[in-house]
Amino acid sequence: MTHILKMDRLAKSLPAKKADGGRRMLFQEVSGSVSSGETVVVLGRSGQGKSTLLRILSLLEQADSGSVELDGKSCADMEARLWRRQVAYVSQTPVMLPGSVEANLAAPSALHGLPFQREQAYALLDEAGLGSIDPGKDASELSGGEKQRLSLIRSLLLKPHFLLLDEITASLDPGSAMSIEKLLSGWRSEHGAGMLWISHDQEQAARVSSRIWLMARNTILENADTGRFFSRPGTPEGLEYLGKGPSLDEPGESGAEES
């Protein structure tokens, strides 16, 4: 079955830094949707509210206005914990739950009273390059990169319809990042999960996504096919983001060699 995660005209403001009690608009008029089996990468400069957008989609924060729907059902009509099982958020800073590596892997099943699928968990661990880790090790002693991968696998074991990935390869070496990309693409074709993935790595974005959302000027400024975005961004901000400068008239080339 194809699932659709849809957001309509989301707006979010934050308290202004100055003590005048005003609010600073973060974004508004953010609309879009992700379907099963689709990977959308969210690009944009820091401070555009990309992480906040993912947190709103996982109901960890509330939008000021607008709506979020899963298969036509509003998040307001659904119990938050059921929503979050289907729309799983993997945060940028991985948090290990108290206990061992295995306790972390078993947490999703323990929370939902399901049997722990040990084989699958360890197969994923292996695929992520963590096969040599002692499952009895205290998870808090893992390195940053190990934590990041473990936290991703922990969320995969929920078997969600959608994955909200916040810079999940940021603290990984290029080789490990590649194996994560491979793991996720395998997961997507096997389970048909849809992905909304924040990345600052343009090459990665070009590799993994079928669509790009560019967040700029307080909204999703561009919603374009990946190939088209990298060859012919539709806005000056898009050109600027790709480092091509607003005046440059680049012919249709992949943006993969840009950095």
Added chain:
Amino acid sequence: MSYTALAFTVLFIMITMFISYWQKLGLEKGIAVGTIRAAVQLLAVGYVLQAVFESRSHWLLAAIIAVMIIVAARNASAKGKGIPGIFWRMAAALLATELLMMGILLLLGIIEPTPRYIIPLSGMTIGNAMVAGGLFLTQLMRESESSRGEIETLLALGASPRQAVQGTLKRAVRYSMIPTIDGMKTVGLVQLPGMMTGMIIAGADPVEAVRYQILIVFAFTSSAAVTSMLLGLLTYRKLFSDGIGMLVRYGGRGD
């Protein structure tokens, strides 16, 4: 003890005042207010107790315990500033603890059902429960900030609010019981508890005094545990917003 003898105890206050003045601690005003309040409150309570013991009115007894609970709840709930309805939750937890303690003591015939026993034991139970409840709230507020990552991670894995704060609540309950348990371990060795000392000075047999003290120590332990746990159950939902079960910030950075 005569009132003349009592008057001489003001000497202790004067020593404290002198040290404060000499060392520029700036505590003189606080000490003066504290001294007057302590003296007036205690003397007033003495007369009230005298009246209650004589009147044998159940209503008066209930009123006194109600006042104890209200004052204790006001004091302890100040530690949970910002949590909606915290005063009533604290009062409910203290009342339930008091009813449980007195229920056990009276139904099992451990103490006589007279104000002479009920009032002091209630006061000590509620007082100890108040300290435990205050510590619980302090720690809960601190933990809900410092364990924010853990709580949100659990939420993101589809945990119910209850499941998400389980660990946080446990740590806050444990923290709130530390003074009670430490006190239990050293009682009699480090300090002779006030009640026991009082009974001995008033002429009671030390072993008789110790029997009551053991009762108190045990009752304290369970009153602290019961209060913290009840409070945890009554407050944890308030850490989350009603609509979508998202973690609320109290006193932290506003967002």
